[in-house]
Structures are given as structure tokens and as C-alpha cells.
Amino acid sequence: MTEKDTHTLEDEKTVEDTEQDVIDTENDQASASEETVVEENANPLEAQVAELNNRVLRLQADYDNFRRRSREEKEAAAKYRSQSLVEGLLPVVDSFERALLIKPEAEETQSLLSGIEMVYRQLQETLKNEGVEVIETVGQSFDPHLHQAVMQVTEEGFESNQIVEELQKGYKLKDRVLRPSMVKVNA
Numbered sequence: 001m002t003e004k005d006t007h008t009l010e011d012e013k014t015v016e017d018t019e020q021d022v023i024d025t026e027n028d029q030a031s032a033s034e035e036t037v038v039e040e041n042a043n044p045l046e047a048q049v050a051e052l053n054n055r056v057l058r059l060q061a062d063y064d065n066f067r068r069r070s071r072e073e074k075e076a077a078a079k080y081r082s083q084s085l086v087e088g089l090l091p092v093v094d095s096f097e098r099a100l101l102i103k104p105e106a107e108e109t110q111s112l113l114s115g116i117e118m119v120y121r122q123l124q125e126t127l128k129n130e131g132v133e134v135i136e137t138v139g140q141s142f143d144p145h146l147h148q149a150v151m152q153v154t155e156e157g158f159e160s161n162q163i164v165e166e167l168q169k170g171y172k173l174k175d176r177v178l179r180p181s182m183v184k185v186n187a
Contacts, residue, residue, distance in 0.1 A: 082130045083173055089127070090171060090179055096120040097169075127171075135170035137163045137181045146170060146177060151184040158186040 100117060104110040135146050142149060142161050147170065155164050163183045170181030 079174060080176060083176070083178065086127060086130065086132055086171070086173055087178055089123070093120075093123060093127070094168070096123065131174040132178070133172045135172055135177070135181045137166040137170070137183050139163065142183070142185045146172075146180055147183045147185075148180040149185045150182050152187050153184050154187045160186060162186045 096116065096119070100113070100120060102109075102113065104113050137147065140147075140163050142163055147163065150167060153164055158164050162185070164186050165184040166181055167184065168179075168182040171178045
């Protein structure tokens with residue numbers, strides 16, 4: 001190695017040492033200042049990367065929420081898919097029940113009534129298979145979510161706020177009330 005090469009190497013080491021000293025000084029000054037202060041001279045690329053990462057995380061969260069809501073909506077739609085049909089059939093069920101209250105006198109009327117009763121049982125079984133339930137009333141405590149009080153009476157043998165009589169049946173589809181029961185409630 002020549003003297004010039006040696007001298008150049010020493011100059012490079014001196015430059016490197018000086019740069020390292022500057023870096024050490026800057027690090028000492030940065031650690032001495034509060035850690036919560038954000039550097040104003042931060043690299044703009046790093047700031048942009050941080051912003052983009054934040055955006056990506058928010059978009060992922062939005063997408064996950066969208067997928068969850070969509071899945072819940074599909075499940076609810078499948079669970080209550082027969083609601084409109086059942087609501088349309090409830091007046092038919094009421095008519096069957098009124099027809100079955102008739103006490104027949106003639107033999108022909110009795111056979112007609114037994115046919116109506118068979119059709120009514122089939123309809124009830126089909127509704128039960130779809131998840132339709134009759135709301136319990138007489139003797140139960142009044143629940144405004146399940147019952148509609150149309151009369152208030154004072155009856156012996158019943159507690160206050162207890163249902164005395166059912167005027168119209170109420171129905172639920174799984175856990176949703178289709179029609180509340182119309183009832184008389186004890187005062």
C-alpha cells in the first residue's frame with residue numbers, strides 16, 4: 001500500500017468517526033427529550049407508510065364487519081323466511097277455531113265438522129314444524145311484549161296483573177312475536 005492509500009484510509013476513518021460522533025450526539029439529544037414528542041422532520045415516506053397501514057387496517061375491519069352483518073342478515077332471513085306466509089294464515093286458523101266451536105246436531109254436520117277438524121290439525125302441525133308457537137295466556141302474568149290487554153277486570157282467585165281470559169290467540173315464530181294475544185287482565 002502506498003502512503004497516499006494509507007492517508008486516504010485514515011481520512012475515511014476520520015470521516016466515519018465524525019459521522020458516528022454526530023449520530024451519537026443526535027441520539028443522546030433525542031433520548032434526552034421527551035419520548036412522546038413526534039419528530040417534525042420525520043421521513044415523509046415513513047409517515048406515508050404509517051398512514052397507508054392505518055388505512056389498510058381500517059378497511060380490513062370494515063370488511064370484517066360487513067361480512068359479519070351480511071352473514072347475520074342471511075341467517076335472520078332464513079330463520080324468518082316463512083313469516084309473511086304464517087301471518088297470512090293466522091286469520092285462517094282463527095276461522096277454523098271458530099268453526100270448531102259449533103256444536104252439531106245432525107249427523108251430516110258432525111261428519112263435516114270432523115273433516116274440518118282434520119284439516120285444522122294438519123294446519124297446526126305444519127305451523128308447528130315451521131317454528132310457530134301459541135303464546136300461553138290464562139293464568140300467566142301479563143307481559144306487554146307477548147300480550148295485548150284489551151280489558152281490565154276484577155276477578156276473585158286471580159292475582160293482580162294476571163291474565164283472566166284470552167280473547168284472541170297470539171303466536172310467535174321462533175323467538176319473534178307475530179301477533180300478541182288479546183287478553184283480559186285482573187286489576
